Amino acid sequence: MPGESDNQATLNDRPSVTTLLNSPEFYTELNNLLISDGNKESLETLSNLLLPITKLDATVCKGPVLPVNDIRGIDSRSYSKNERYLRCKLASLYRVIDLYGWNYGTCYNHVSVRVNNSTDQFLTKPNGLAFHEVTGSSLVKVDSNGSKIDPGSTTFGVNALSFSLYASVYKHRPDINCIIHVQTPAVAAVAAMKCGFLALCQEALICGPATSHEIQIDLDTNRLSVDEGVQKSTAKILILPNHGILACGANIEEAWHITFHLILACESQLRAVAMGIDNLIISSDQAAKQVTNTVAAGGGGVNTTDVKWAIGELEWSTLMVVLDRAGYHTGYIYREPLIRFIDKQ
Template identity: 30%
Template sequence: MKNDLPDGRLVIPSMQAHCSPAEWQARVDLAACYRLVAMYGMADMMANHISSRVPDEDDAFLINAYGMMYEEITASSLIKVSHDGTVLSQPDFGELNYGINKAGYVIHSAVHEARPEVACVIHTHSWASMAVSSLQCGLLPLTQTAMRFLHIGYHDYQGVVLDLAEQASLVKDLGPGEALILRNHGALTVGRTVGEAFNWMHRLELACRSQLAAMACNTPFSPVAQPVLEDTWNNYQPGTRRPYGVMEWPALLRSLDRIDPGYRT
């Protein structure tokens, strides 16, 4: 089976008839998230991964096929995997014969198994998050957006994440939080919905970019008192305000539908 069209698009057979309506909706949202991460400049070609728990299935999540660019991910191209790494379903990729990225499996299976309330996990290697991850100071609370991450977790670099033994420390460093800086590596966010996880990652990316811009000015930072930092952080916590993504996600999908609706196939 030849998968490509003359215009460069991949032909992936639809998976809609092979999954529940709830799973199909999860696939559509996850495919949209891949396209949005690319659109907002946070993708690393075909590296990195975003996953979504399969509704009503405690031991299954969806993840990208390793070999596809973020901007060509569709609802049907996603692969369903169990927590132990068994591929539960995937489309016919024909001669491409795509599988999943092992590092992606190690990271995402660890979080989904340890945090059952988490529906979506996003991991990026954006230039800004990689730069901040390499700084000893980490992410500084320089802006209101960065104050949202006042108590962000940090995970020390242990090499490419291929060893299942690293899962325990990864989960411990994430703790109950929504964001994690992977030292000398990149960033990770989680959410109870795909929209919430994307919101956290988008704001984390803005915080990293603004910090690097401020540091480049080589002038003293404007300090903020610790009580104000704590109060601001608290204002952004899930128990204080409405969940992230409730308002933003439908608007983001409308934006994507206007310019890049192919993710729904």
């Protein structure tokens, strides 16, 4: 009996696959599968063979990938070109968070983006969709009150009370256009520490300074907000004691870049503080400034080409290459260096 390696070799043999697909026997077998209501297991097996099953192990979802870029035809006329692209990028961000397992299989973690710098409009995921189900068309457009401007392609709503918290950040921080609320166990633990977010490792320095803010609630309007100190802050890391940390950015790429390093930094801090804070070596202000300047140059700080990358842009583009090759159809527009690289593959 042929082994698994033999089957893989056969699948990789394109002439053999072409012969199989064109054979009368394959047509007959496929036809029998399609007309047989009781043969659902075989249908699923066939579907799994022919469709791009490319979910990584970190996600709870197993099965064919739902394309990110599903805004096509008549539906595309409802949005400007920039908004269509932004929708696909935000949906891709939800997928990346899902693949890393940072949403823990829930549908409540918050991620949002400002539609543009001059309007009171934001895109976010509707309640009820899991992260791996988010597509460009399913995102909901809301105003700062959490009221729906565009419901997207689902009938689900948005938690207006919860969104009011992030709306208050957007209001007082015009430099912030994307917010990711990170609540992994390590991040939540650091958010509850009196010592705050420590500059213990390079990942922490990449994130930059952090400021801590209390969550306030207005009982008259039933709206959440952060304290007035957020107006004076220029940090992209906003700690909400006992409620996780907001990773913010001027765009999706920067917010993702900060989120990635924030989670690594919190993992390191959680392990290090077990030795006692007095035994820890905190990075100097000079070292922190040097890392900040390096990161601000983009390209991971080691860019040797003539192409200028914004913070997190090169890293984000790399992730989109991975997703697109896995069949996610992100709709991402690659810059020239990566276009040449992809074409060579």
